[in-house]
Amino acid sequence: MSEKLTITPIGYLRCAKSLKFNARHQPNESQSETNVIELLSGDIYQKALLDLDGFDRIWLIGWFHLNQAWRPQVLPPRGPAKRRGVFATRSPHRPNPISITPVQLLEIKKNKLILGPCDLIDGTPIFDIKPYIPSYDSFPEAKAGWIDEVDAELKAPPSYxxxxxxxxxxxxxxxxxxxxxxxxxxxxxxxxxxxxxxxxxxxxxxxxxxxxxxxxxxxxxxxxxxxxxxxxxxxxxxxxxxxxxxxxxxxxxxxxxxxxxxxxxxxxx
Ligand SMILES: C[S@@+](CC[C@H](N)C(=O)[O-])C[C@H]1O[C@@H](n2cnc3c(N)ncnc32)[C@H](O)[C@@H]1O
Incomplete structure (x- = not known):
């Protein structure tokens, strides 16, 4: 097995957010926002989109292309100032800066996919699209470790x-x-x-x-x-x-x- 694998983007995310600061840590579905994926090589991928329109959501698998460095432990933006193992976080600074986001699929127009709110910035390379399947991908009862603790704390009213x-x-x-x-x-x-x-x-x-x-x-x-x-x-x-x-x-x-x-x-x- 070779140490390096090559993958090629199938398209790019297009949206109004060009700075990392402007993108939410996770998509904010209470705000209306439109994002678009422009697929490359139109014809091949258009056939690959067959049957996707019946899904409310898709997984976007992309690349945090603006990030070069990573550390084994990171300081998440929410909760107490405590470092966490990067694999226990959604930090964009990872050994392979791969992003996964489940977004609303609003419409498919030829080689463009019109999406709802998303946490990626303009120009993010997209490697793959998969249907979001609630019966496979959703486990609402699953424990979420330190995130559960932070969420419980954030339910309390703000102190300042x-x-x-x-x-x-x-x-x-x-x-x-x-x-x-x-x-x-x-x-x-x-x-x-x-x-x-x-x-x-x-x-x-x-x-x-x-x-x-x-x-x-x-x-x-x-x-x-x-x-x-x-x-x-x-x-x-x-x-x-x-x-x-x-x-x-x-x-x-x-x-x-x-x-x-x-x-x-x-x-x-
Ligand atoms: C916390 S990450 C979570 C992303 C995704 N939900 C996941 O788990 O992979 C989202 C943040 O990544 C940053 N970001 C978005 N697109 C990026 C890109 N193309 N390169 C580097 N950072 C990016 C933004 O600061 C955004 O707030």
Whole structure:
């Protein structure tokens, strides 16, 4: 048996999410979202799609193509700050970065499959599609180890209240209205549970009892008083030298970061 096996994508996922930060950890089925698989080599795969339209869901087997490195233990984004064996997680950083996602199949249009919510980003190579078969693939009574413990903890109401300073509120509205950037849901979800420093959640301690949390290309700077978290201000995460470097490949929210720097130069530290 050879140590290396070669497999070739049958197609690619196409969607509006180009950053890892924008994709959910698992598909969020309460939000409507359309994803598309564009199959290559049209004809061969079109025949292979025969009979698939009767299935509500399909398994997508793909490749976390943006990830190169992996570690045997990872810090999952949910629950207490505790490392878990990578094989006991759905971390995208794996020895073979293979993804599996059961998605809703909404429609088949020639070589395109129209899908519901998905946790993969635009351009993810897809290696295979299989029907999701509830009687084979679903075992609702099965134990889920540490995930069951985390889920039980998350049923309790959040411990912290989040408030915005007038400046942070103004910046949040500016980002949302002018640039369609809004990460307040992530701030609420993560900080209301546990605002303590955490690498995967991108929470860091700063000078003077302050903290910040990274959200894509942005940071929110906050302070904690008892059980209240005050978001003091937002700030862009890229240094000016990177924003101005023409050789630097795509920088997310580049124009918005430059405009923010010009509008709130006092908020860049
Ligand atoms: C936690 S993984 C779970 C994926 C899948 N449900 C599984 O178990 O294989 C989903 C995360 O992978 C990241 N991701 C999505 N597509 C990716 C890609 N093509 N390359 C690297 N990371 C990706 C996003 O950050 C997303 O939140």
């Amino acid at each position: 209240q989040i408030i915005y300073s007038p400046l942070a509120l103004e910046q949040r509205q500016w980002l949302s209205e002018k640039w369609s950037i809004d990460f307040s849901e992530r701030l609420q979800e993560i900080l209301s549970r546990d605002p303590s420093p955490h690498r995967t959640r991108r929470i860091r301690a700063r000078k003077g009892d302050l903290f910040d949390i990274g959200c894509g290309a942005w940071y929110a700077v906050f302070e904690i008083t008892g059980k209240t978290i005050t978001i003091l201000h937002l700030k862009p995460s890229f240094a000016l030298k990177f924003l101005n470097d023409p050789l630097r490949p795509v920088i997310p929210d580049k124009q918005a970061q430059l405009a923010f720097r010009a509008t709130w130069p006092e908020c860049l530290d």
